Amino acid sequence: MKIVRVETNPLFYRLQSPYGDANGIKNYRSIFLFRIFTSSGYSGWGEIVDWLPTLEKGFQDRVIPYLIGKNANDRSQLVKTISQWHQRSASGVSMALLEIFAQSVNRSICDLWGGAMHKQIPLYASFQSYTEDPDWMNLSYRRVLEAVKQGFSSCKVKIGGKKLADDHTHIHMLMTKLDCCIGIILDANQSYDVATAKGWERIFREDSRFLWFEEPLSTDHVYSYQDLRRFMSIAIAGGENLQNAQAFTPFLMHSALDIIQPDINHHESIDQFRTTMELARTFGVRVSPHSFDGPLSRLYSAFALACMSAANKMRGSDIELLEWDCMENPLNDFLALEVVNGELSIPTGIGIGCEINTEVLEKYRWDGQIY
Ligand code: MG
Secondary structure (H helix, E strand, O other): OEEEEEEEEEEEEEEEEEEEEOOEEEEEEEEEEEEEEEOOOOEEEEEEOOOHHHHHHHHHHHHHHHHOOOEOOOHHHHHHHHHOOOHHHHHHHHHHHHHHHHHHOOOEHHHHOOOOOOOEEEEEEEOOOEEOOOOHHHHHHHHHHHHHHOOOOEEEEEOOOOOHHHHHHHHHHHHHHOOOOOEEEEEOOOOOOHHHHHOOHHHHHOOOOEEEEEOOOOOOOHHHHHHHHHHOOOEEEEOOOOOOHHHHHHHHHOOOOOEEOOOHHHOOOHHHHHHHHHHHHHHOOEEOOOOOOOHHHHHHHHHHHHOOOOOOOOOOOOOOOEEEEOOOOHHHHHEOOOEEOOEEEOOOOOEOOOOEOHHHHHHOEOOOOOO
């Protein structure tokens, strides 16, 4: 089963209303989708989220010439080689080659991993709370309220990018106005020192609806996380930028995180990503994949969760929440996935098992200009 062709689909969308987090305001969203075709007629999709000009050139000059003529079943070796050039490209290629294999044996991705133990994956609505609008707090509230109306019972909002008093006001306003049953995640994107992070404990202690405190500190400091975790009354989560199981191990060895958050895009491959996911079970902590960027990466994260053993015996919370991008981003429509009442039904068809929206590929194709 030789690789005969690779088709690239760089997609770009300029936001009508820029939004962001403690890392800054985003003006656009982009994904680099590609499809690998084989001599047997099977094909698979891969996805990368990175700078499109570099990805397109890297694929045309190096990745595609390397892949053409290779055996698509040699996934491990092909991905290993590409990861030495560009880690994110390797991860995307691993998705495409896995899908090709699934198609060639007429099975779903979950079948390859032993079958889906969870048919539904609970989602949390993920928001980028900051905008350039002076009324950003009320905009944030209206977005969260809309998600609640759509059936989401858990939401993530951002802190850490404004003055502390403004963030406190924002969160206090949300907690006061929102329904009693909503679970709220606060994500600081590594903005604080330990003392400042501890200042949030007073707010967490007053309200049982906070689900977790995400990346309050730089993940360079394992011992600071250990200190904070012992102090805080709610779960501490993090690790979206860590690249493999080895990088997560110190946090687990030192009981520094309650929930690990690996991201497929930041791992060498889908296989390495699953190794990290399973590490959570080994250490008896929860795993909630970071999946804000890219619909295909998000779907693979859902597959990985679906095939994991239960996190605990509590009814209704036996598998962890998955992040769901609820901001303005039409690129997410690339995959026809239906969310009902804040849950995703795992596709059961061959390969990734869901339809591709080719209109998205045409409508948002990047024009080749530097942005
Ligand atoms: Mg985060």
